[in-house]
Amino acid sequence: MPRRHAVLALVVAVCWPVNFVVIDIGLDSFPPLLFAALRFGLTAFPAVFFVPRPDVRWRVAVAVGLFIGVGQFGVLFVAMNTGLPAGLASVIAPLQPVFTIPLAVVALGERPSLRQVVGVSLAVAGLGTIALGRAHGVPLQAVALAVASAASWGCGNVVTRAARPQRPFSLLVWSSVVAPVPLLGLSLIFEGTARWQSAASSINAPGIAALAYVVVVSTFFGYGVWYWLLSHHSASTVAPFTLLVPVVGILTAWLVRGERPTWGELLGSLIVLLGLALALGVIDTLAGQRRAAARAIPPIS
DSSP, X not given: OOHHHHHHHHHHHHHHHHHHHHHHHHTTTSOHHHHHHHHHHHHHTTGGGTSOOOSSOHHHHHHHIIIIIIIIIIHHHHHXXXXXXXXXXXXXXXXXXXXXXXXXXXXXXXXXXXXXXXXXXXXXXXXXXXXXXXXXXXXXXXXXXXXXHHHHHHHHHHHHHHHOOSOHHHHHHHHTTTSHHHHHHHHHHHTHHHHHHHHHHHOOHHXXXXXXXXXXXXXXIIIHHHHHHHHHSOHHHHGGGGGHHHHHHHHHHHHHHOOOOOHHHHHHHHHHHHHHHHHTTHHHHHHHHHHHHHHHSOOOO
């Protein structure tokens, strides 16, 4: 990978975990379901008028919109509003391969390797360690919602993989059209118009900045660059950069929100990183690169 491409991947790997802290700030101004609806509404409009239609069936766009927009982000916002710290959210969210791999086995007939099975098992063990380490500080309901969010992301991944879109960014924009309606409906039921009016009357600069960040930086820039990188490099080359998300997320939450991680969270995060690295083939990739570099060094004569 050229250096400038690696720099872009690193920038995205920093923007995404910072996004969890930004969401936490935005939840001070907006109720969670309304916040999620605004995110996808502004992602879809007016971009949908300029981005070509995705090369997939409509039911695929609808399914992705429901799994990603409502199931992943809607539930994640509720989890963080319920008491899930931003740093811990940045650890649980990347667990989506734990669900993507077995779902792909059932839905697509894919066969996971032994390496993937061991890696997923390690990641689950790491999540258990985090839960034990934060048992007295984080509501179990919030952790369960975050895990459900990661599972919904896994479902969205499987639907996308089955459809094999040639224009994934188009799918991102057009599937975002689906999410605001159910999110607004759920917000109306569980949050009510009184909270909408309260948010409208008390909106401030940090809230507007948080909304702008999740739409422009996290979604358009982050996913746009990510899809572009995937179109130029193999997934095994690009995917390892996502392992920086928990590390940067915990550090950012510590510096910005004062979320001091416990030893249980740090140990669990390390186990999760090792498990995901194994499941995504990062360890094999690094070992291969090391062997290739060793062969490139001329012997001393």
